[in-house]
Amino acid sequence: MxxxxxxxxxxxEFTYVDSGLKAVAADAEEAGVMPASDAYALIKNAPDVASGFDRLAAIALESETYELFDIQRMLAVYRYHIPEIxxxxxxxxxxxxxxxxxxxxxxxxxxxxxxxxxxxxxxxxxxxxxxxxxxxxxxxxxxxxxxxxxxxxxxxxxxxxxxxxxxxxxxxxxxxxxxxxxxxxxxxxxxxxxxxxxxxxxxxxxxxxxxxxxxxxxxxxxxx
Ligand SMILES: [Mg+2]
The missing domain is CATH 3.40.50.1000 (HAD superfamily/HAD-like)
Known part of the structure; x- marks a missing residue:
């Protein structure tokens, strides 16, 4: 066997990671943080995913978003999105x-x-x-x-x-x-x-x- x-x-697995980051970026746009393409670039250009998420959460906190957009939300979107792999x-x-x-x-x-x-x-x-x-x-x-x-x-x-x-x-x-x-x-x-x-x-x-x-x-x- x-x-x-x-x-x-x-x-x-990096293809899954990328799919997850795209899902988080799309969700950032939905929450009114910034356009998905900008959010994706921000996470991709960060030294690692965790600091990219931190940065995005900080921007969301400073801006007037429609919905709460925090690390917990990003992790949930990442972990439970339907992957494009x-x-x-x-x-x-x-x-x-x-x-x-x-x-x-x-x-x-x-x-x-x-x-x-x-x-x-x-x-x-x-x-x-x-x-x-x-x-x-x-x-x-x-x-x-x-x-x-x-x-x-x-x-x-x-x-x-x-x-x-x-x-x-x-x-x-x-x-x-x-x-x-x-x-x-x-x-x-x-x-x-x-x-x-x-x-x-x-x-x-x-x-x-x-x-x-x-x-x-x-x-x-x-x-x-
Ligand atoms: Mg393995």
């Missing part, structure tokens, strides 16, 4: 290939339930992975720093002879699956655009490191 991570594995062609190709080959597929992803589900729907991943094989940390109760989701996946698919996890983040994606006897594969961030750095553990054989690395998800067709 092949289990995927979501963010920066099946699609690039799409499945990269490599992801679609490999998922089509695995589906065609009738390989059992699952997903283990960290994040808020509503946020991750909105991404899954926008990417059309529900066409490939059945609902009971999609495990989201907020619903499971623990994130990937704990074995819970990996153990639950094994329990729900006890007839499977092997498990493979495909992820991007050595800080938390491979430790538990390695420990539980899974095969672990890291998709290399060739373009260096991932949200989390891919710093491998310097200790050879560390359980934090993946057993294999790939440059493209298409390589999975020969590995599995």
């Amino acid at each position: 092949i289990i995927f991570d979501l963010d920066d594995t099946l699609y690039k 799409s499945l990269p062609s490599d992801s679609k190709k490999i998922l089509d290939h695995l589906k065609e080959a009738q390989v059992n597929m699952g997903m283990i992803t960290d994040g808020r339930s509503q946020t991750q589900r909105a991404k899954i729907m926008a990417l059309g991943l529900d066409a490939y992975i059945p609902a009971d094989k999609i495990l989201i940390s907020e619903e499971v109760g623990t994130d990937k720093h704990w074995p819970t989701a990996f153990e639950l996946m094994m329990k729900r698919n006890s007839s499977e002879s092997s498990f493979t996890y495909i992820g991007d983040n050595p800080e938390k994606d491979f430790y538990w699956p390695n420990k539980l006897g899974w095969k672990t594969i890291m998709l290399i961030d060739k373009d260096r655009v991932n949200i989390h750095p891919q710093d491998l553990n310097e200790i050879t054989g560390s359980l934090y490191n993946p057993q294999f690395t790939i440059d493209s998800l298409l390589e999975l067709s020969s590995i599995v």
Whole structure:
């Protein structure tokens, strides 16, 4: 069975971040703070998203907006907006290939339930992975720093002879699956655009490191 991570594995997370910032910018216009294009530029030009939001909230506070426009509102819009993201062609190709080959597929992803589900729907991943094989940390109760989701996946698919996890983040994606006897594969961030750095553990054989690395998800067709 092949289990995927979501963010920066099946699609690039920066595209979600950008989609979220556009939603916040549109909301700023709706609240009467400033035109959406100006709000978007303001956040994009800030050193980071948090300070961009701070700046926007400060401007809203000084100006006479129609509605309360604060950090809480921006975070809610960002987290719960309907994302405009799409499945990269490599992801679609490999998922089509695995589906065609009738390989059992699952997903283990960290994040808020509503946020991750909105991404899954926008990417059309529900066409490939059945609902009971999609495990989201907020619903499971623990994130990937704990074995819970990996153990639950094994329990729900006890007839499977092997498990493979495909992820991007050595800080938390491979430790538990390695420990539980899974095969672990890291998709290399060739373009260096991932949200989390891919710093491998310097200790050879560390359980934090993946057993294999790939440059493209298409390589999975020969590995599995
Ligand atoms: Mg990830």
